[in-house]
Amino acid sequence: MWILWALSAGLIALDGFDFFIIGVAMPFIQRDFEIGAATTGAIAVAAVAGAFAGSLLLGPLADKLGRQRMLELDIALFVIASAATALAWNAESLIAFRFLVGIAIGADYPISVSYITENVPARFRGTMVISAFSFQAIGALSGALVGLATLAAFQHGFPDSPDVTVRYAWRLMLGFGLILSIAIGLLRLRFLLESPLYYISRNEYDEASKAASELLEYPIEITPETDPPENEPSFQYAELFSPPFLKRTVLASVPWFLQDIATYGIGIFTPTIVAALAYSGDIDFIAREMSAAKGSAFVDLFLIIGFWVAIALVDRVGRISLQIVGFLGMAAGLSVLSLSGAQDATDAPNLLLLFGGFGLFNLMMNAGPNSTTFLLSGEVFPTSIRSSGAGFAAAFAKAGAVLGTFILPILQHSVGVPQLLRALALICAIAAIITYFFRIETRGRSLEDVSLVLSNKS
Numbered sequence: 001m002w003i004l005w006a007l008s009a010g011l012i013a014l015d016g017f018d019f020f021i022i023g024v025a026m027p028f029i030q031r032d033f034e035i036g037a038a039t040t041g042a043i044a045v046a047a048v049a050g051a052f053a054g055s056l057l058l059g060p061l062a063d064k065l066g067r068q069r070m071l072e073l074d075i076a077l078f079v080i081a082s083a084a085t086a087l088a089w090n091a092e093s094l095i096a097f098r099f100l101v102g103i104a105i106g107a108d109y110p111i112s113v114s115y116i117t118e119n120v121p122a123r124f125r126g127t128m129v130i131s132a133f134s135f136q137a138i139g140a141l142s143g144a145l146v147g148l149a150t151l152a153a154f155q156h157g158f159p160d161s162p163d164v165t166v167r168y169a170w171r172l173m174l175g176f177g178l179i180l181s182i183a184i185g186l187l188r189l190r191f192l193l194e195s196p197l198y199y200i201s202r203n204e205y206d207e208a209s210k211a212a213s214e215l216l217e218y219p220i221e222i223t224p225e226t227d228p229p230e231n232e233p234s235f236q237y238a239e240l241f242s243p244p245f246l247k248r249t250v251l252a253s254v255p256w257f258l259q260d261i262a263t264y265g266i267g268i269f270t271p272t273i274v275a276a277l278a279y280s281g282d283i284d285f286i287a288r289e290m291s292a293a294k295g296s297a298f299v300d301l302f303l304i305i306g307f308w309v310a311i312a313l314v315d316r317v318g319r320i321s322l323q324i325v326g327f328l329g330m331a332a333g334l335s336v337l338s339l340s341g342a343q344d345a346t347d348a349p350n351l352l353l354l355f356g357g358f359g360l361f362n363l364m365m366n367a368g369p370n371s372t373t374f375l376l377s378g379e380v381f382p383t384s385i386r387s388s389g390a391g392f393a394a395a396f397a398k399a400g401a402v403l404g405t406f407i408l409p410i411l412q413h414s415v416g417v418p419q420l421l422r423a424l425a426l427i428c429a430i431a432a433i434i435t436y437f438f439r440i441e442t443r444g445r446s447l448e449d450v451s452l453v454l455s456n457k458s
Contacts, residue, residue: 005120008112009132010184011075015105016139017146018082018177019047019264022098024147024296025170027289032166033091037410045406046095048264050102051109052398058103059110059391063384070111075185078104079178086175101177106398110391113378117386126314126443129378130371134307137366141304144297146176151290162286200383239385240392248380251438252389255323256373256397258431262330262424263365265404299358306366318443319372319379320435326368327432331425333361338421369431373397379442 022044030040062070081100088094113129120128150173154165199205209221240249313322337357340350373393381389404424411420 005116005128005132007187008116009135011108012112012133013135013139014180014184015108016136017143018101020140021143021147021173024144024293025173028166028170035091037413039091041406041410042095043091043098045402046098047102048398048401048405050099051106052395052402054103054106055109055391055398056395058107060388062111062387074104074107078181079185082178082181086171109394110387113374113390117378124315126375127311129375130310130314133371133374137303137307141297141300144293144300147173148293148297165286237392240389247438251440252377252380252393253396255369255431255435256393257400258427259369259373260397260400261404261427263370264401265408299355299362302359302362303366306363307371309367310371315443318441319376320439320441322368323372323435324432326364327428329364330361331428333357333364334421334425336360338418380440
């Protein structure tokens, strides 16, 4: 069980690395391909748009073909697409390859959350799911550090050739994801098992017994307690909006959608925002981006701290309380961050507001909604449609990420960073309100109990 958890966590870390390394690489891509704000937004949003498609289209396939088979396909796509991004010859090819990377990332969200929630006991299910998802923050921090190390290496090797850095540094940054994906992929293919609950949902009790015996490392026989149910018709997304599932769908998807507008809009462009608010003076381009990468690495540390808080509290205080408080904390952090734009960029009060706001935003985001939305999407739906429901929630969330990622570089030039941050703070406050009115607490309940209670209420 722990090996399977670790392998799921590894691919989530890779997701975090790949989504956020693009923020460090983007200024160099802009100069290398000589592109404007709209194309910059398209490159940044390509992987997020791919994640939307991957979650929506491949989530149901995991319910039909199984978690194991879909993860194998997911890994293969990730490796091929990661290699292609580092070899892109123009902005259009980079957009296409980043979209394929996003499909692989999007598929991993519903598959991984289904895989983990179905294979761990209820008493610490929340802790294990969030601790696996916390590796997204480790991946994001690794992205900032890899970017910084790459720039330092080019500065040392080619101090008088900034064009070399502009042309090749971003390729090396993106190519590093290929090394990680191959390593994680080989390990996952070696140890991967199918979920026993998946077999049970398909009335394949012999296969469920074999999978459970291998997972628990002792013989176990699973038999139906009652007559097996009749085969259900093929899943249709309209089911998620029928009375039995509507409340679950709203809770799993709408707050996640609003959160991702802020999370990806801020997260992917963290180096850009830090550079705009803290290093706006007359400074060498590469030196400026190295300073921004250092600032990004610092504020990304709060992502990891936030996950530690979530791991400690999620099975004690519950998912809903963490999510509401987290959204309100995100709004507060963005409000503080917006004030930094009104100060002189280099003075101490401005830097305190900048890094304090970023730190609070990242801390409360991962202590709350960035953890709980992922967890709830895998808990509130029954096993037969769990990957489908979680896939829809993740896809809807990535639609928010597309919105945040694409419009941020455009709005940054039209209304300015401070006004944009205030608007994002309002979005986070609205998400807290929606969470409260559509709340479903799953703490301490088995997945079967959650489905039974919700079905009876419907």
